[in-house]
Amino acid sequence: MRQQVMTSPGKIIFRDVPIPKPEKNQVLVKIRRIGICGSDIHVYHGTHPFTQYPITQGHELSASVEALGEGVNEFFVGQKVTIEPQIFCGKCYPCTHGKYNLCENLKVMGFQSTGTASEYFAVDKTKVTALPESMTYDQGAMIEPLAVTVHAARRFPEMEGAKVAILGCGPIGNLLMQSCKAMGAKSVLVTDISDYRLELARQCGADYAVNTKNQDFTQSLVDAFGPDKADVIYEAAGTDITMNQAIRGARKGSKIILVAVFGKMATVDLAVLNDHELDLDTTMMYRHEDYLEAIRLVNEGKIHLEPLMSRHFAFQDYLAAYQYIDSNKERTMKVLIDVDPQQE
Secondary structure, three states: OEEEEEEEOOEEEEEEOOOOOOOOOEEEEEEEEEEEOHHHHHHHHOOOOOOOOOEOOOOEEEEEEEEEOOOOOOOOOOOEEEEOOEEOOOOOHHHHOOOHHHOOOOEEEOOOEOOOOEOEEEEEHHHEEEOOOOOOHHHHOOHHHHHHHHHHHHOOOOOOOOEEEEEOOOHHHHHHHHHHHHOOOOEEEEEEOOHHHHHHHHHOOOOEEEEOOOOOHHHHHHHHHOOOOOOEEEEOOOOHHHHHHHHHHOOOOOEEEEOOOOOOOOOOOHHHHHHOOOEEEEOOOOOHHHHHHHHHHHHOOOOOOHHHEEEEEEHHHHHHHHHHHHHOOOOOOEEEEEOOOOOO
16 A cells, blocks of 8 residues: 655655554554645644654544454444544553543654554554544544644633634634534634635634734724623634734733644743733643534534635645645645545
């Protein structure tokens, strides 16, 4: 079978390797789709802080069950599935207290461990999550990023009736907006410097969409929500500019939640953060319950995934997909790799 390998930043090869045989408690899956996310792009540019080369990528995916190892009876051959790419020890404090997404020894497929960018992939059954048969492989490949935003939305337990601001409306920001709305937010304001992404956010349900090249963020909060501004601000852009906008624009005593991965050391206004007694919180990936909730929301039609699917590339054109993203940054949301071109 073919397996993708990024040998160094910007360099991708394909190698022929044997199709793995599922061992005890493993599932062999046939990979159908792989999504490219912002963290993958950091790896492509050599700016991801926790990845070394060579690395086989692929952590957003959909697949079908090809074979079952001994001891596996939870799945059946041909079933649509996705994979949760976290590898955790199960022994450290976070793991033993239900927060395995914060494992002290956490590895993630495609970053610190071999990813799924191959025609077949063998994985422990505990990493496999079934998808509804009505769900397309395209949708299934977007459950992982949606689970990220479901987890992020849950980091603010007072979401019901809340006024929410989200800085950055790329794929994660857009899905976060939709997740907050699906979980009961009263209204959501998103910002970006791309009119295309802002219009897409409006189409997906954003109540307010602000281009911060032309409008002041703090004033836009007042215009949208009144003098009390937002109850929570999510930073989903990953820049010093947007993080400082969040800190300086937040209502005193309110909360900021960092969602984005910063590719370099941040320089932010901690003096204002301290002076305004702001809670700076973070969110890290997801747990199984977030996957299940993401699947439920899609299945019930509460999340719109199709508008975010920008373009498909064949498996052998993996490098061209990155080049396309670099050349079309403003108008690209989610690029999907068709490892197997089957449509449904």
